[in-house]
Amino acid sequence: MSAASASCGKATDGSTMTPAAYERLQIRIPLAIAAAAAWAAAALSHERKLVAFCSSDVWTAISLDQFALAITFSSPASLAGEWMLMVAAMMMPMLAGAVGHVRARSLPRRRKRSLALFVIGYCAIWGACGIPIVLAMLTLRLMQLSPVVTIALVGSLILIWQFSPAKQLCLNRCHDQPPLAAHGIAADLAALGYGVTQAIWCCGTCWALMLVPLMAQDGHLFAMAATSAYLIAERLDPPRRPAWEIRWPSTIVRLLWFRLSLWRRSDNAGRVRA
Amino acid sequence: MLVRKNVWELGGDWADPILWYARAVGALKPKPISDRTSWRFWAGMHGYNQGLWEFYGYKAAKEKLPAKADFDEFWQQCQHGSWYFLPWHRGYLIGFEKLIRATVVSLKGPADWTLPYWNYFKSGQNGLPPAFGSPDWPDGKGNNPLFVEQRWGPDPKKPGKVFVPLNAVNLDAMGIHEFTGVASGGDRGFGGVDTGFEHGGTKHGDIESQPHDQVHGLVGGEKMFPKASPRPLPGLMSAPDTAGLDPIFWLHHANIDRLWQSWRLSDHRNTDPEESSWKKGPASHGKHQFVVPLPDGSPWVYTPQQMSDFAGVGYTYSDFSPAGTPLAAVASATAAPSGAATMAKSTGAAVEVVGVSAKALAVAGNGAQTSVPVEPQMHAKVASKMATTAAPGAREERVFLNLENVRGYSDATVLQVYVHFAGKDGTPSAERQVGSIGLFGITKATETDAGHTGGGLSYALNITKPYQEFAGSANVDLANIGVRLEAVAPVQQSAEVSVGRISIVRQGD
Numbered sequence: 001m002s003a004a005s006a007s008c009g010k011a012t013d014g015s016t017m018t019p020a021a022y023e024r025l026q027i028r029i030p031l032a033i034a035a036a037a038a039w040a041a042a043a044l045s046h047e048r049k050l051v052a053f054c055s056s057d058v059w060t061a062i063s064l065d066q067f068a069l070a071i072t073f074s075s076p077a078s079l080a081g082e083w084m085l086m087v088a089a090m091m092m093p094m095l096a097g098a099v100g101h102v103r104a105r106s107l108p109r110r111r112k113r114s115l116a117l118f119v120i121g122y123c124a125i126w127g128a129c130g131i132p133i134v135l136a137m138l139t140l141r142l143m144q145l146s147p148v149v150t151i152a153l154v155g156s157l158i159l160i161w162q163f164s165p166a167k168q169l170c171l172n173r174c175h176d177q178p179p180l181a182a183h184g185i186a187a188d189l190a191a192l193g194y195g196v197t198q199a200i201w202c203c204g205t206c207w208a209l210m211l212v213p214l215m216a217q218d219g220h221l222f223a224m225a226a227t228s229a230y231l232i233a234e235r236l237d238p239p240r241r242p243a244w245e246i247r248w249p250s251t252i253v254r255l256l257w258f259r260l261s262l263w264r265r266s267d268n269a270g271r272v273r274a
Numbered sequence: 275m276l277v278r279k280n281v282w283e284l285g286g287d288w289a290d291p292i293l294w295y296a297r298a299v300g301a302l303k304p305k306p307i308s309d310r311t312s313w314r315f316w317a318g319m320h321g322y323n324q325g326l327w328e329f330y331g332y333k334a335a336k337e338k339l340p341a342k343a344d345f346d347e348f349w350q351q352c353q354h355g356s357w358y359f360l361p362w363h364r365g366y367l368i369g370f371e372k373l374i375r376a377t378v379v380s381l382k383g384p385a386d387w388t389l390p391y392w393n394y395f396k397s398g399q400n401g402l403p404p405a406f407g408s409p410d411w412p413d414g415k416g417n418n419p420l421f422v423e424q425r426w427g428p429d430p431k432k433p434g435k436v437f438v439p440l441n442a443v444n445l446d447a448m449g450i451h452e453f454t455g456v457a458s459g460g461d462r463g464f465g466g467v468d469t470g471f472e473h474g475g476t477k478h479g480d481i482e483s484q485p486h487d488q489v490h491g492l493v494g495g496e497k498m499f500p501k502a503s504p505r506p507l508p509g510l511m512s513a514p515d516t517a518g519l520d521p522i523f524w525l526h527h528a529n530i531d532r533l534w535q536s537w538r539l540s541d542h543r544n545t546d547p548e549e550s551s552w553k554k555g556p557a558s559h560g561k562h563q564f565v566v567p568l569p570d571g572s573p574w575v576y577t578p579q580q581m582s583d584f585a586g587v588g589y590t591y592s593d594f595s596p597a598g599t600p601l602a603a604v605a606s607a608t609a610a611p612s613g614a615a616t617m618a619k620s621t622g623a624a625v626e627v628v629g630v631s632a633k634a635l636a637v638a639g640n641g642a643q644t645s646v647p648v649e650p651q652m653h654a655k656v657a658s659k660m661a662t663t664a665a666p667g668a669r670e671e672r673v674f675l676n677l678e679n680v681r682g683y684s685d686a687t688v689l690q691v692y693v694h695f696a697g698k699d700g701t702p703s704a705e706r707q708v709g710s711i712g713l714f715g716i717t718k719a720t721e722t723d724a725g726h727t728g729g730g731l732s733y734a735l736n737i738t739k740p741y742q743e744f745a746g747s748a749n750v751d752l753a754n755i756g757v758r759l760e761a762v763a764p765v766q767q768s769a770e771v772s773v774g775r776i777s778i779v780r781q782g783d
Contacts, residue, residue, distance in 0.1 A: 018357075018468035018549055019456045023625075104458035105678075105777070107649055108626045175727045179679045179774030182630035183647065236560065239727055255560025 027100040031092050038089035043221055050082040050134065050214075083130040084123065086213065090228040091126070091202060094235050097175065098198050102191055105180045114180075114191035121195025122202075129203040137214055154211055161208040165242035170204030172239035173197075206231055276589040278532070280399075281390035281525055283592075287404040288412040292420075294387055296405065298377035299521050300419035307333060308340040310348070310567040311373055315340060317518030319366065319566065320352040326516050329502060330424055347565060347573065352514055354715055355475030355731070357454045357466040357552055359482045360534045361578035362564055363527050368587060369566035369574060370524055376569035388589060391528035394438040394489065395445060396598030402427075402436035402493070406522050420521045424510045426495030428688070430763050436493055442688050442710045442762050443488045445596050446736070447480035448533065451543040454552075455479070459676045460625040460781035462734055464537055464544070468552070470559070476719055476731050481537070483733060486530050487712030488688050490517060492762065493526070496686035504768045505683045512686035514715050535584050536594040546582040553579035624782055628652040628673070629755065631776040637682070638767045641689065643758040646778055653752055656780045657745040664783070671782035673741040674734045675708060675757065679774025681720040681730035687713045687765050693740050694756025701749035705758070706740035713771070730774060737778070 017025070099115065106114040140150055161167050176197070181190040209227050216223035233249035284291055305312030314332060318340070327333040339345060353362035371389045378387045394400040402425075405412075409421045427436035447464055455463030457477055466479025478487060494509030494517070510520040517523050537544050550558065555577045557563040565575045581587065629648035636642060659671040675693060690710045697703045711733045722728035744750050757776055765771050 018454045018547065018552075019452070019463075020454065020468040021470060021549075023456055023458055024470060100458070104625065104627075105630075105775075106627060107630070108652070109649075172722070172727060175729075177679075177727070177729050179634065181632070181775075182627060182777070183632070186632075238561075251560035253560070254557070258554075258557050258560060 023104075024096060024100065027096045027103065031096055031099065035089055035092035038085055038092065042085050042089050042224065045082070045085070050079045050086075079134070080127060080130065083134065084127060086210075086224065087123075087126045087130070090210075090213075090224060090231065091206070093228070093232055094174075094202070095122075095198075097177070098194070101177045102180065102194065105182065106187070106191070107182050110182070110187060114187060117188055117191040118195035118198075121192040122199040123195075125196055125199030125203060129199075129207060133207060133210065133214070137211065151215075154215065158208045158211060163244060163246055165244060167205065167208075168240060168242040168247070170201045171234060171237075172242065173201040174205055174235065175239055176201070205234070276386060276388045277592050278388045278528055278589055279390055279592045280396070281392050281403045282396070282399040284390060290384070291387060291390055292403070292405045293412070294378045294381070294383040295374060295390075295521070296411070296418060296420045297381050297383070298374045300417075301377050301381065302373070303419055307337060308344070310340075310344065310571045311569060314519070315348070315567075316370060316373070317516070318345075318349045320518035320523075321350055321513070321515035323513070323515035326507065326513070327519075329499075329507070330510070330516070330519075332516075332519055348567065351562060351564070353475075353556075354482065354514065355466065355478050356469040357463070357479065357547065358469075358556060358564075358578060359466050359479060360531070361555070361581035364531050364534070364581040364587070365564050365574075365576040366566060367524065367527055367531055368576075368589075369568065371589070373567075373569050389528050390525055391532050391591065392522065392525040393529055393532075393593075393598065394443070394485075395440070395596060399598075400438045400440055402522065403525070407434070407436060422510055422520045422522075424497075424516075425493060425520060425522070426497050426509045428492040428495060428762055430495065430497070433495065433497060436495075438485075438489055438492050439762060442492060442690060443485040444709060445485070445533075446709065447484055448537055448540065448596050450480050451541060453545065453547050456625055456781070458625045459627070459734055459777065459779040460674055461672065461736065465534075465546070468547075468549070470551075475715075476729060478731070478733070481530065481533060483711065484709060486526075487714040488710060489526055489712075490714040491686040491688050491712045493522060494520070494686055495763070496684060498766070506686070506766050506769055508685045508717075512714065513717065514685075515718070532591045532594065533596060535591065536596050538584070539594055540596075546578075553577065553582070555579075624669070624780075626652065626780050628656060628778040628780050630778075631757070634679075635759075635773045635776065637687075637689065637759055637761070637771040637773065638765050638769075639761070640764060641758065641760040642773075643694075643756060644776060645694075645754040645756045646776055647754050648752060648778065650753070652780065653745075656741070659780075659782055660742050660745050668783045669781070671780065672736060672738045674779050674781065675737045676775075676777045676779055677711060677733040677735070677773050678777065679730045679732065680711070680713065680716065680772070681728070681774065682713065682769050682771030683717050683720060684765060684769035684771055685714055685716055686763070687716075687769070687771060688762040689713075690760040690762065691735055692756075692758040692760065693737055694758055695740075695744045695747075695750040695752070696754065696756065698749055698751050704744065704750065705756075706737075706743070708737045708740060709735045710762075711735070716771075734779075741778075 102114050102118045181187045212227045213223040233252035236251040302313040307314045353359050375387045379385050406420045410416050411418050426433040428439055450464045452463045453465040454468050455461040457467045462479045464480050467477050491512050494512030496506040496508050498506050510516040563575055565573045568574050629646045631644050631646045635644045664670045692705050692707050694705045719731045
């Protein structure tokens with residue numbers, strides 16, 4: 001048999017999507033729609049009481065009296081609502097792997113129930129995580145430090161966490177896909193528990209960077225978008241050994257470089273043809 | 275055109291190509307580990323584990339590894355659990371063959387030297403080629419570079435007796451017509467799953483799962499070193515981090531590479547992916563590009579698209595028949611396509627769980643067994659679909675046994691997998707073997723501190739045939755399907771091998 005006859009043929013159905021990519025899309029589309037809705041709600045909201053509390057809008061310190069006055073006009077429920085909206089907008093795009101895992105590992109009749117329990121567990125932890133984050137920001141403002149000192153303090157905290165082994169450990173565990181029970185109460189607990197643990201690793205990964213949009217009132221949406229993009233880029237990197245080290249999302253940089261070089265090549269090719 | 279030949283049919287145990295291979299390996303082994311053309315540098319490109327390399331004497335404690343730039347560019351590239359498995363290893367083999375050939379030529383050998391392949395499926399050829407099993411050169415003098423002490427074989431009672439037990443391997447993957455499949459429990463495809471951005475490397479494709487993984491573990495074996503570790507240590511071939519150190523590794527992978535081309539030749543439906551993300555390789559995802567050094571040390575970057583063009587790779591094989599039977603018999607499948615199966619393309623839309631085992635299963639000693647409760651409604655759905663012929667364009671109903679989150683510290687372990695149907699009302703029970711799994715790479719997939727999530731490996735075995743055999747039977751208990759894992763060699767308790775979850779899934783329309 002000649003080697004020439006070995007050359008491969010074209011795909012017979014013209015499909016450009018692999019079965020696995022199709023599976024991923026089935027998860028990503030509803031998540032993208034939900035995330036878009038959360039972003040729209042955040043953009044259209046005029047309240048922003050949470051951000052007003054946390055951000056200094058260049059760090060004007062507030063007194064306890066001012067704080068007491070402000071809190072009377074904002075219910076904890078509305079603050080929590082804003083927080084969860086922010087979490088939903090920023091975190092949902094990163095949940096495809098975990099949601100896909102729950103869906104694939106559940107009996108068809110229990111899929112919706114398991115996904116709902118996963119989301120409940122996930123949101124419960126993020127909701128709880130919001131309390132210390134917001135309180136910490138408020139404490140900083142009540143300390144009436146100068147804006148420069150406050151920004152330096154928060155910035156240092158973010159950098160230390162970003163480069164710590166603990167952050168990498170959390171990031172690694174975000175990719176966890178543990179065995180899930182499928183029958184009865186065990187299945188419910190497994191889905192709920194997976195939501196809880198995913199949220200714990202997710203909070204560990206994201207809490208420090210979440211301070212960035214909380215700090216910015218005027219450019220809040222932009223800060224949210226930029227932080228969200230950075231968090232997604234971080235997740236694209238493969239897991240690595242936790243250690244103290246300066247890290248940045250290298251996969252996205254290489255990806256952009258690759259795309260750019262392809263575009264340059266096609267651009268040049270176009271010129272030659274012209 | 276250079277031709278890679280069957281190692282058992284070269285004309286003698288120490289035929290010229292083997293002799294020259296041994297001489298070249300002997301010349302490369304003493305080179306510094308940091309030399310891009312050294313034996314150990316090439317092994318490190320597949321994988322590296324400091325502890326094992328030093329324990330087995332392949333690296334001195336004070337010896338310096340390649341410089342960081344070289345380490346990052348070339349080392350630890352091997353692609354497993356991904357649809358890049360086949361093309362990465364093809365380029366790796368091409369680069370290696372060039373290095374050996376250049377070394378052979380420098381030793382005044384033939385300029386057309388090629389890498390032989392080991393077709394363990396061919397009758398009478400499942401034993402280790404003799405030149406690899408002897409510590410001596412053909413003249414009786416020691417230090418044969420092809421001999422490796424840490425190659426213990428499948429039977430721990432007879433360490434060093436190396437062969438591939440044919441009941442533990444099969445060529446079922448050759449009957450799969452899609453290169454890539456799904457990650458959700460259905461068929462993964464001949465070449466592996468499109469790993470996209472979420473490349474976990476825990477789900478091996480069909481040809482990687484069988485026979486690739488098994489042959490690694492069966493040839494390498496494992497051994498207890500009580501003073502060094504409470505766990506068994508793998509033979510060189512048994513673990514990805516040491517496999518490239520064993521000269522037989524390259525002959526095994528030449529066979530896997532041959533099977534890839536054999537698969538493409540055997541049926542017109544068997545084509546490589548057309549997706550740009552496959553053709554351009556992981557670099558298109560922002561990941562590491564495929565690169566190996568040429569004999570002059572300069573880097574050679576290659577893509578899956580280049581590797582897919584077999585006419586352009588510069589070599590061929592003396593025989594493409596998977597198991598030694600004439601390929602013409604298989605090639606009859608290239609007749610004009612007809613019916614549903616031709617165009618069927620599994621999308622993953624219809625992968626559904628049918629039943630799931632209640633708890634994790636520990637595997638020790640000779641194996642383990644459990645049962646999988648099956649959902650009555652799901653079973654009824656599967657049985658009904660199996661009872662009717664698939665409509666034109668529809669996908670045929672298939673059933674898979676999933677062994678998920680398999681964890682532990684025994685890369686050499688190979689487990690035969692059986693499904694068991696319990697008889698009712700005095701009818702005898704029935705058991706069917708549905709394949710085997712090889713735990714190649716399990717240690718890395720279990721550890722949590724080395725850049726892995728620790729979730730273990732997952733396997734999907736096609737059990738459509740036995741399921742169909744009993745789906746409509748009133749004489750067996752289909753509410754619980756037994757699963758039995760039988761170890762080819764006893765599994766040490768200290769290896770902590772376990773299966774996190776066992777499930778049965780259906781795939782179809």
